Amino acid sequence: xxxxxxxxxxxxxxxxxxxxxxxxxxxxxxxxxxxxxxxxxxxxxxxxxxxxxxxxxxxxxxxxxxxxxxxxxxxxxxxxxxxxxxxxxxxxxxxxxxxxxxxxxxxxxxxxxxxxxxxxxxxxxxxxxxxxxxxxxxxxxxxxxxxxxxxxxxxxxxxxxxxxxxxxxxxxxxxxxxxxxxxxxxxxxxxxxxxxxxxxxxxxxxxxxxxxxxxxxxxxxxxxxxxxxxxxxxxxxxxxxxxxxxxxxxxxxxxxxxxxxxxxxxxxxxxxxxxxxxxxxxxxxxxxxxxxxxxxxxxxxxxxxxxxxxxxxxxxxxxxxxxxxxxxxxxxxxxxxxxxxxxxxxxxxxxxxxxxxxxxxxxxxxxxxxxxxxxxxxxxxxxxxxxxxxxxxxxxxxxxxxxxxxxxxxxxxxxxxxxxxxxx
Amino acid sequence: xxxxxxxxxxxxxxxxxxxxxxxxxxxxxxxxxxxxxxxxxxxxxxxxxxxxxxxxxxxxxxxxxxxxxxxxxxxxxxxxxxxxxxxxxxxxxxxxxxxxxxxxxxxxxxxxxxxxxxxxxxxxxxxxxxxxxxxxxxxxxxxxxxxxxxxxxxxxxxxxxxxxxxxxxxxxxxxxxxxxxxxxxxxxxxxxxxxxxxxxxxxxxxxxxxxxxxxxxxxxxxxxxxxxxxxxxxxxxxxxxxxxxxxxxxxxxxxxxxxxxxxxxxxxxxxxxxxxxxxxxxxxxxxxxxxxxxxxxxxxxxxxxxxxxxxxx
Numbered sequence: 001x002x003x004x005x006x007x008x009x010x011x012x013x014x015x016x017x018x019x020x021x022x023x024x025x026x027x028x029x030x031x032x033x034x035x036x037x038x039x040x041x042x043x044x045x046x047x048x049x050x051x052x053x054x055x056x057x058x059x060x061x062x063x064x065x066x067x068x069x070x071x072x073x074x075x076x077x078x079x080x081x082x083x084x085x086x087x088x089x090x091x092x093x094x095x096x097x098x099x100x101x102x103x104x105x106x107x108x109x110x111x112x113x114x115x116x117x118x119x120x121x122x123x124x125x126x127x128x129x130x131x132x133x134x135x136x137x138x139x140x141x142x143x144x145x146x147x148x149x150x151x152x153x154x155x156x157x158x159x160x161x162x163x164x165x166x167x168x169x170x171x172x173x174x175x176x177x178x179x180x181x182x183x184x185x186x187x188x189x190x191x192x193x194x195x196x197x198x199x200x201x202x203x204x205x206x207x208x209x210x211x212x213x214x215x216x217x218x219x220x221x222x223x224x225x226x227x228x229x230x231x232x233x234x235x236x237x238x239x240x241x242x243x244x245x246x247x248x249x250x251x252x253x254x255x256x257x258x259x260x261x262x263x264x265x266x267x268x269x270x271x272x273x274x275x276x277x278x279x280x281x282x283x284x285x286x287x288x289x290x291x292x293x294x295x296x297x298x299x300x301x302x303x304x305x306x307x308x309x310x311x312x313x314x315x316x317x318x319x320x321x322x323x324x325x326x327x328x329x330x331x332x333x334x335x336x337x338x339x340x341x342x343x344x345x346x347x348x349x350x351x352x353x354x355x356x357x358x359x360x361x362x363x364x365x366x367x368x369x370x371x372x373x374x375x376x377x378x379x380x381x382x383x384x385x386x387x388x389x390x391x392x393x394x395x396x397x398x399x400x401x402x403x404x405x406x407x408x409x410x411x412x413x414x415x416x417x418x419x420x421x422x423x424x
Numbered sequence: 425x426x427x428x429x430x431x432x433x434x435x436x437x438x439x440x441x442x443x444x445x446x447x448x449x450x451x452x453x454x455x456x457x458x459x460x461x462x463x464x465x466x467x468x469x470x471x472x473x474x475x476x477x478x479x480x481x482x483x484x485x486x487x488x489x490x491x492x493x494x495x496x497x498x499x500x501x502x503x504x505x506x507x508x509x510x511x512x513x514x515x516x517x518x519x520x521x522x523x524x525x526x527x528x529x530x531x532x533x534x535x536x537x538x539x540x541x542x543x544x545x546x547x548x549x550x551x552x553x554x555x556x557x558x559x560x561x562x563x564x565x566x567x568x569x570x571x572x573x574x575x576x577x578x579x580x581x582x583x584x585x586x587x588x589x590x591x592x593x594x595x596x597x598x599x600x601x602x603x604x605x606x607x608x609x610x611x612x613x614x615x616x617x618x619x620x621x622x623x624x625x626x627x628x629x630x631x632x633x634x635x636x637x638x639x640x641x642x643x644x645x646x647x648x649x650x651x652x653x654x655x656x657x658x659x660x661x662x663x664x665x666x667x668x669x670x671x672x673x674x675x676x677x678x679x680x681x682x683x684x685x686x687x688x689x690x691x692x693x694x695x696x697x698x699x700x701x702x703x704x705x706x707x708x709x710x711x712x713x714x715x716x717x718x719x720x721x722x723x724x725x726x727x728x729x730x731x732x733x734x735x736x737x
Contacts, residue, residue, distance in 0.1 A: 115492075249575045
């Protein structure tokens with residue numbers, strides 16, 4: 001009897017302990033901005049620039065200064081896009097008015113609009129369309145309707161060490177030759193990119209696939225043009241690069257930040273990453289790297305031109321916002337105000353969408369390269385089912401490039417996923 | 425407390441009542457009163473524990489496209505779940521994870537418990553130190569171990585002088601890393617429960633065994649282990665059920681790469697990531713039934729253990 005009582009006491013203590021831990025993990029509810037009618041706006045956006053001191057915060061402060069009646073505060077979402085989407089979806093699914101402005105990844109437009117989560121921006125189309133980049137603008141449309149205002153765009157760069165490489169390679173095979181040679185000489189890794197099993201890996205894989213000449217859909221996304229042979233070629237290239245050491249150790253566990261950490265500490269000759277890293281490596285990198293690196297367009301398989309996946313974020317107005325007019329004003333302002341758009345570029349190396357900013361910042365190397373790369377950048381389809389396709393691609397292609405699956409079989413699985421998306 | 429007071433009151437009332445009168449039958453009996461006081465707690469449990477289970481079951485019988493309700497599906501979601509390779513791969517990993525991690529945690533936890541049960545200088549500090557991993561929230565522990573196992577910065581590799589060994593990027597070693605992190609995190613929990621059990625074993629049993637000439641191993645095998653059995657069952661029950669629903673460790677450390685996707689991760693995928701609430705709820709109901717089944721087996725074993733213990737006494 002005594003034994004069970006004592007045991008029970010410990011068990012209760014243990015259970016209570018795990019409850020405390022669980023409570024500590026639960027994100028605290030936002031205690032401001034949901035008053036309704038107070039005129040305050042809440043902007044749900046994530047990533048390092050949403051943190052205090054980041055450029056999104058500065059832009060929010062600028063707006064609040066200019067519009068004291070409708071000040072905006074940022075609800076900081078997690079770093080990774082998948083998790084940001086989950087957090088927004090949780091609120092929007094419940095038709096919550098917690099968020100007025102939603103920072104949405106370019107691939108969410110279709111899904112969000114189909115779910116009825118977004119306020120149409122057709123009435124402000126004329127204020128936005130003539131002023132911003134075409135690719136970014138297209139990513140904010142679905143079904144011929146405008147659902148968001150482009151905020152920033154993104155494209156992949158090839159970062160390379162100028163003290164180890166004379167000329168940036170123009171083909172992937174060249175890159176691997178240099179990576180093998182220099183890597184061995186210096187005892188460091190070759191190319192680091194985003195090879196972990198997540199959306200970023202799909203982006204990296206697509207860049208190989210596109211640069212081999214592949215396509216996903218026709219112009220209006222009604223027909224699948226997925227080419228299994230080119231897909232297999234892309235996957236086999238990655239599998240070989242994994243085996244031969246062309247990819248740096250840890251390629252298959254790296255996201256953007258792990259890649260940047262490896263490159264800026266001098267552990268890799270090349271890196272595929274977004275422009276945001278350009279400024280950060282100069283500020284935080286090992287001096288040997290910070291003073292001896294440069295950026296170039298990503299190589300292709302043929303050596304002609306360049307290809308990059310188009311990334312970036314748009315600002316959408318939540319259909320459940322209690323302050324839609326002010327929110328709409330804000331998203332148009334953030335998209336087209338020259339001061340705001342220039343802050344993105346100069347404060348944070350975040351590529352702006354306003355075309356005039358590129359003309360003004362031609363002397364900045366990262367902005368000059370962007371205006372060279374962006375016309376050839378390809379968007380992932382902003383289809384409502386993109387997440388399902390992406391997860392199937394991850395499930396099939398990740399094992400295939402890591403020697404746990406057959407590349408040709410993986411291509412068939414991915415082709416099926418694309419075909420299903422059109423049939424539905 | 426209040427129930428006991430009320431009960432004694434009614435007893436004294438009936439005991440000292442006027443002669444010839446029958447004990448009060450109109451009022452609530454002691455048992456009934458007990459039930460009455462327990463009712464709010466049971467209602468609360470039904471609300472927070474039973475309702476979601478039933479709700480998930482209802483949702484699992486519906487058809488959805490994306491998040492949009494399309495109509496009744498019957499058992500279609502269940503057949504789809506059982507035909508999904510992902511489900512079987514996840515089931516296999518979840519079982520491998522559960523068996524290996526719980527076994528390792530039990531052995532290490534028992535060692536810790538025996539150590540902490542000894543009287544030695546610095547015992548308090550040892551107890552506190554051993555419990556530290558368990559206090560760290562799992563997501564943080566998982567992020568930490570990801571960081572330590574990962575090639576960059578490669579903390580474990582530099583300690584073991586392994587160069588660029590890719591723990592989280594090699595089939596097989598990934599599972600080892602996840603299980604290792606789980607054992608590190610929860611062996612202290614097992615130790616805590618077993619220590620509680622050890623402290624209930626009376627010392628005179630050991631003394632008489634010693635008088636009879638039993639050596640340390642015999643004392644452990646014939647006294648400690650049998651008397652510790654109820655505590656062992658409780659520890660294994662808690663850990664097995666928890667391991668079967670593991671989510672955060674593999675999610676943070678691997679994202680399910682190299683066949684380390686657990687059942688809960690597949691459920692999460694269909695509920696949140698690529699929404700199909702019907703299929704997601706069917707998978708979650710299946711997971712619930714599996715965990716419930718394992719739980720019932722443990723509880724019945726534990727129940728038998730306790731009744732045997734009582735009968736012997």
